[in-house]
Amino acid sequence: MSDPYFITVSVITIASAIIALEFRELIYGAIALAVTLLGIAIFFVLLDATFVAMFQITVYVGAVVVLIIFTIMLVRREAWLRLDEGGRRRVMGAVIALAIIGLLGALLAASSIARWQASESVPTLMQIGEEMLTYYSPAFIALALTLAASVVGALVLAKVDRGKGRDKGKGEGEGEWDEEESSSGFERGGELEGERKESVEGEER
Amino acid sequence: MSTVSEFTFSNFVKSVLWLLFWILIIVSLIALPIIFIVLFYVPPPVINGVEINPYLLLTMLTNPQVGAPLIRPTLESLFFRIAVFPGFTFAALFATVLIFAERKTLAKMQLRVGPYHAGREAFWWANSLGGFLQLIADLLKLLGKEIIVPSGADKPIFWAAPAVLVIAAAGLIALIPVAPGWVIADIDVSLLAVFALLGFFPLTVLLASYASNSKYPFIGGLRALYQLISYEIPLILAVLPIVILASTLSLTGIVEAQYSYWFILLVPIGAFVFFVTALAELERIPFDLPEAESEIVAGWLTEYSGMAYGLIQLANYIKMYALSALFTTLFLGGWIGPEFLPSIEVFNVQVLSSGEVSSIFWFTIKTFGVALFMIIVRGTNPRVKIDVLLRVGWSKLIALSFINVFIAVALLYLGVVGVGH
Amino acid sequence: MVISMVDLYSTPIILTIILGVTGLILPLLDAFRxxxxxxxxxxxxxxxALILSIAVILVRIASGSIPLGIVFTDQxxxxxxxxxxxxxxxLIVAIVAVVSSIEYMRRVPNPGPYYSLILLSSxxxxxxxxxxxxxxxxxxxxxxxxxxxxxxxxKKKDPLANEAAIKYFLFGALASGMLIYAASLIYGITGSTNIAAVMQALISIDQGLRPLAFIALALLIAGFGFKMALVPFxxxxxxxxEGAPTPISALLSAATKKAGFAAAFKAVIFGMLVFNVEWSLMLAVIAVLTMTIGNLAALTQRSMTRILAYSSISQAGYMLIGLSLAPYSDLAMQGALFHVMNHAVMKSSAFIAAAGIALVIGTMNIDQYRGIGRRMPLISLVMAVSLLALAGVPPLNGFWSKFILFAAAVNAGSTVSWAPYLAIAGILNSALSLGYYAWVIRRMYFDEPVTIPTVNQSYVYGRAGVLKIKEPxxxxxxxxxxLAFMVGFxxxxxxxxxxxxxxxxSSDVFSLLPIEVQSNIVSDQQRYGGSSVEMEVEVEDHGDGSHGSEGDAATITTVVGYEPSTLEGEDGTDTGSTNGDKTDGELNATTNATSTIGHKP
Amino acid sequence: MAEILDYTIVSIILLAIGIYGLTVKRNFIRMLFAVEIIVNAANLNLVAFSRLMPSPNATGQTFALFSIAIAAAEVAVGLALMIVAYRIYRNIDIKGLKRLSG
Known part of the structure; x- marks a missing residue:
């Protein structure tokens, strides 16, 4: 516990994690999140896992935080983003968090990992690569498919559908939502409006 | 209370004396005690077993030969490496030379008549260096200018962005091996670290454009984001075959793997893709959409002025040096070249060996050549449209880099090159 | 160290190739046109692609090359x-979702990615x-x-769907975060992520590490609980x-939830085998809570999808009975698995029937279901049958799986005193659930038809006043x-x-492991269901319990189950089961199984 | 060199902060932050165990790499959902959010 680097980095990491959640400006929250992620990367460096650290920075700072900030900039004027939580709720959350820290921390301190002696051997990059491509190769395939799925999914969601050809009117009408109608009862908002609209169109034809 | 008075000689002398008086006071009351405290309490640095104390320094002034054996250890110290040689000063110097070379080359290519008189007299012995002092004049101008922060700007981010850019660029140069053993941070995953650092640029640019609170910077920032994100993928893919062939992620290891072949001979497509994506990464013509001055004023740089602008430009040119050096390291064999230069000796003590001098020479020449090529591209090409840029990046370059990866794998399996020479 | 690549001809890899290639080609088809x-x-x-995958599994089973039970290897x-x-x-649920989506989603753009995502998810x-x-x-x-x-x-323009997805995403992300955290703790305790190695390492676990294992266990149950729809989660x-497109609701409720159970079986029941005493009572309490709260909440609902959602929660409670009693009774896990298969079909058919009705009358509100039984007789019939099957009415398949589960609870009463209460709770809850199922059926069949809002004119024919409805x-x-599945089975x-x-x-693995803690586990010849069964747990020297990136060859093969050859004619049985037909011959194993069921209660 | 207990305690504090964020915050992006913090706490655990356990092995680092990639995929989908929500709610006010209750 006497390692000054460790203490500094952990204080910065934890503080910026709290700032990320609590700072009023969302964009500063995102920057604080980036600092937290960098702090984790520095922990990795302290743990002789340089490759993981660099991977962490490349993926998180280079992609994830950029995406988050981009989204924040896109939607930052939206009022519904700034829904505020009540003070009581916040106190409750803090109590839960402290309880978790206390309970799990006590359990941890009681467990025998405190007496573990660190060994000198350091896992190498070659070992990681070998493990990933032999033992974990099916998981690697699954990961590739996961990334493919997320790309396909994100593209489909982010794309603006301009109705093409036959489906034009119908496709657009499908999800359209009329506030009066669907707030009145238990009805499903989306597709029903579409169906109704479509039926009108069908009659016109 | 002094009012504005006419300039008279006596006033001038009086003010000079006044100034001297204050300097004297400050030196004697503040600076001297500090110096003494430092001398008494801070242990002097020990280089090569010799304590560098003030006495030794004074001796060196009279008899430089005493210091000769200490030069080499000084060169090898971490501080010197970071601050001077493979580090910041070298890179900044390189960047300055690049700016000058760029101006001259562009002027020659496009028949521009620029400010070429500044420094012409100072460098009368080298006619082509005319206009060199213009750089210093530019620097002074930027230093003297007021930094205007637009109203409604997000000030902390606005101020921090140039600094972060410079730090990230400086981080890049820390990873590049200039000669055998001459690298600041010799980590075993330095190639990945390069990409990690390159990841900071889109983030910072986006934040800077957001913080400017202005339309053109915002457009420029979004363009920069599209461009940097979409060109990072082919950039990484273009480097993949190098990793496959050299079977290491360390830049030093990659250079050492090229003693028999330069990788540009084995994977020329990769070199091409890397060069194009590096241009895009640098936001240089033909990919300078984020700062296209004829469309969106100066893109995300619009609101920056004064020394903040200067810092950003410095970061840009250091980045240009870093990427040229990276190209050299990855494809052109880094420092590898015939050993022909003599070693440097001071008072018969060898400071740099012949091999080191040649290595530094070759590295510098190659890097400069790559940078010059970038400048020539700038001089001869128009800017592309954003949709062209994205289409080229996503379809053509990625496809090319995949072909490139297959070539590398084929080379590996055909036994042309083995894993890790 | 020799770590072999995984066998390319094993069933999961073949399925991945079939579904993955199809799934990646589908969105590209759109891109090139x-x-x-x-x-x-x-x-x-x-x-x-999905049918082909099921066929592959059936062929593999028929060829007899698949070991029975659960196999944990060093892969x-x-x-x-x-x-x-x-x-x-x-995969059956995925097929049901795909086929019904063709009609239900036909006006939603981007069909390529839609089916591709279903395939990738499967x-x-x-x-x-x-x-x-x-x-x-x-x-x-x-x-x-x-x-x-x-x-x-x-449905990108539907705010309800978006809300639903965001809620689902956040809980899903929280669940996966918890799972990763739990896995990190388990890795820290045991030095490996392989479940067989974890199992072995936990047997000889240092007492000082038990607290960590409990944190991990709690996080695992919470993480899986989100997908399994257990009550606090x-x-x-x-x-x-309610918000998602109904075929996707069917997929979520009937398939991903089952996957949650599969994962819980693998990681909690077997991975954490040593702690079975600690978790079983907790799971039993959660099971009772889940059943009761799900049913009570369903009683107050008026929207069909919400009713089905709450019913889905309560059904998770029944399956959890199987999980909690797995260490104590032979029948519990078997009943849980049987119920998983049944619930997959029952729940997806109920959802799809609701989707079919909504497609025509345009609402999920059961008050609008009045008299729908006469206008859409077939869909209403299936809806009624699947609701009754969910309630566990005797001649339908839901009855049998619940019966086995309750039998298991009674059976386990000899070991743990609280087990029979689970059966009582389950029976009471089944009665409770009939309350709202019967309400829906009453609306459909016994109420006078009113002028139902018919939004989709293309399904309606006949003159005004005598409207008939074409069923999709x-x-x-x-x-x-x-329907064939439910009635047939x-x-x-x-x-x-x-x-x-x-x-x-075989349940003997449960009684075996905690007792014989330190030494190797003796393989034992067991008599089970009349046929001779061999359960073997081979532990070759595995060093520190890791599959090991360094050190010598570490081979851990834990086969929990039977020899493949013990059940003759398994192939015919299974082909029958998935086609929804009855098989011809009375098989040896089958009779034994049924007789076992008959005796135990 | 810090001990394994220190790393796990930092990791647990981060986990608690993440859970706090998820229970308290009602803002989608903040909740996304909280999820990221939880995943990173787990990664810290993994890498710390991988290096500091009595017999170090590379599995923890491999696991961390996988989990970083997974988290990135998750964030991409989450933000796409956010953009869809933005398109839907651009023209209407806050009460839209209350539609799904219970």
Whole structure:
């Protein structure tokens, strides 16, 4: 516990994690999140896992935080983003968090990992690569498919559908939502409006 | 209370004396005690077993030969490496030379008549260096200018962005091996670290454009984001075959793997893709959409002025040096070249060996050549449209880099090159 | 160190290749054509791929090369009967979702990605069912979840769907975060992520590490609980099922939830085998709470999807009975698996029937279901049958699985005193659930038809006043398949019982492990169900319990189950089970299984 | 060199902060932050165990790499959902959010 680097980095990491959640400006929250992620990367460096650290920075700072900030900039004027939580709720959350820290921390301190002696051997990059491509190769395939799925999914969601050809009117009408109608009862908002609209169109034809 | 008075000689002398008086006071009351405290309490640095104390320094002034054996250890110290040689000063110097070379080359290519008189007299012995002092004049101008922060700007981010850019660029140069053993941070995953650092640029640019609170910077920032994100993928893919062939992620290891072949001979497509994506990464013509001055004023740089602008430009040119050096390291064999230069000796003590001098020479020449090529591209090409840029990046370059990866794998399996020479 | 690559000819890999290639080609088809192709084309391709996958599993089972029970090896995936069982259940649901989507989603743009995401998600489920490694489990879990987040929000202009998806996403992300955290703790304790190695390492665990193992266990149960719809973690279920497109609700409720159970079996029941005493009572309490709260909440609902969502929560409680009693009774896991298969079909058919009705009358509100039984007789029939099956009315398949579960609870009463109360709670809850199922049936059949709002004119024919309704054909086809399944296996459940019995390990593994802590586990010749069964747990020297990146060859092969050759003619049984037909011959194993069921209570 | 207990305690504090964020915050992006913090706490655990356990092995680092990639995929989908929500709610006010209750 006497390692000054460790203490500094952990204080910065934890503080910026709290700032990320609590700072009023969302964009500063995102920057604080980036600092937290960098702090984790520095922990990795302290743990002789340089490759993981660099991977962490490349993926998180280079992609994830950029995406988050981009989204924040896109939607930052939206009022519904700034829904505020009540003070009581916040106190409750803090109590839960402290309880978790206390309970799990006590359990941890009681467990025998405190007496573990660190060994000198350091896992190498070659070992990681070998493990990933032999033992974990099916998981690697699954990961590739996961990334493919997320790309396909994100593209489909982010794309603006301009109705093409036959489906034009119908496709657009499908999800359209009329506030009066669907707030009145238990009805499903989306597709029903579409169906109704479509039926009108069908009659016109 | 002094009012504005006419300039008279006596006033001038009086003010000079006044100034001297204050300097004297400050030196004697503040600076001297500090110096003494430092001398008494801070242990002097020990280089090569010799304590560098003030006495030794004074001796060196009279008899430089005493210091000769200490030069080499000084060169090898971490501080010197970071601050001077493979580090910041070298890179900044390189960047300055690049700016000058760029101006001259562009002027020659496009028949521009620029400010070429500044420094012409100072460098009368080298006619082509005319206009060199213009750089210093530019620097002074930027230093003297007021930094205007637009109203409604997000000030902390606005101020921090140039600094972060410079730090990230400086981080890049820390990873590049200039000669055998001459690298600041010799980590075993330095190639990945390069990409990690390159990841900071889109983030910072986006934040800077957001913080400017202005339309053109915002457009420029979004363009920069599209461009940097979409060109990072082919950039990484273009480097993949190098990793496959050299079977290491360390830049030093990659250079050492090229003693028999330069990788540009084995994977020329990769070199091409890397060069194009590096241009895009640098936001240089033909990919300078984020700062296209004829469309969106100066893109995300619009609101920056004064020394903040200067810092950003410095970061840009250091980045240009870093990427040229990276190209050299990855494809052109880094420092590898015939050993022909003599070693440097001071008072018969060898400071740099012949091999080191040649290595530094070759590295510098190659890097400069790559940078010059970038400048020539700038001089001869128009800017592309954003949709062209994205289409080229996503379809053509990625496809090319995949072909490139297959070539590398084929080379590996055909036994042309083995894993890790 | 020799770590062999995984066998390319094992079932999960073949399925991954079939579904993955199809799934990746589907969105590209759109990219290379100027116009979107219709849902029919994409849906048919996806349907073909899914049918092919089921056929592959059946052929593999028929060839007899798949070991029975659960197999834990030193690979990340193992080709075993347990995985095949879950894969078949989940692929059936995927087929049902795909076929009904062709009609239900036909006006939603982007058909290519839609079916591609369903296929990718089903790869995740399949790999999850086969995985024997915590990392593999988590990656497969994400592969299963991430496409469903998108699918739930696929109607991009529908705010309800978006809300549902965002809620689902947040809970899903929290669940996966917890799982990764739990896995990190387990890795820290045991030095490995392979479940067999974890199992072995936990047997000889240092007492000082037990607290960490409990944290991990709690996090695992919470993480899986979100997907399984257990009670403290069920908040997102009704909203998401209501908001998502109904075929996707069917997929979520009937398939991803089952995958959650498969994962829980692998990681909690077997991975944490040593702690069975500690977790079983907790799970039992959660089971009772889940059943009761789900049923009570369902009573107050008026929207069909919400009713089905709450009913889905309560059904999770029944399955959890099987999980909590797994250490104490032979029948518990078997009943849970049987119920998993049944619930997959029952719940998806109920959802699809609701979707079919909504397609025509345009609402999920059961007050509008008045008299629908006369206008849409077939769909209403299937709806009624699947609701009754969910309630566990005797001649239907739901009865048998609940019966086995309750029998298991009574059976386990000899070991643990609280077990019979589970059976009582289950029976009371079944009665309670009939309350709202019967309400829906009453609305459909016994109430006078009012002028139902018919939004989709294309399904209506006849003159005004005597409106008849054409029932959507593809939806009807899937429903009739489900009807055949429910009634067929209700009348003659033996094949399915045999299949589920073949997929569970002998319960002796549970009684064996905690007692013989320190030494090697003795393989024992067991008599089970009249046929001689061998359960073997081979532990070759495995060093520190890791599959080891350094050190010598570490081979851990833990086979929990039977020898493949013990159940003759298993193939015929299974082919029958998935086709919804009865098999011809009375099989040896089948009779034994049924007789066992008969005796135990 | 810090001990394994220190790393796990930092990791648990981060986990608690993440859970706090998820229970308290009602803002989608904040909740996304909280999820990221939880995943990173787990990664810290993994890498710390991988290096500091009595017999170090590379599995923890491999696991961390997988989990980083998974988290990135998750964030991409989450933000796409966010953009869809933005398109839907651009023209209407806050009460839209209350539609799904219970």
């Amino acid at each position: 100027r116009r979107d192709m219709s849902h029919k084309v994409h849906g048919s391709i996806a349907f073909g 990340v995936i193992a080709d075993d009967m347990f995985g095949s069982f879950f894969s078949i259940a989940m 790869i995740g489920m399949v790999m999850l069912a086969y995985s024997t490694d915590l990392l593999m489990l988590i990656v497969a879990w994400e592969l299963m979840s991430i496409p469903t987040y998108v699918l739930a929000a696929f 069920h908040m997102w279920i009704p909203d998401t099922y 054909r593809l939806i009807l086809a899937t429903l009739l398949f489900a 209700g009348v003659y459940p033996a094949p399915l019982i045999a299949f589920s019995q073949a997929s569970v390990p």
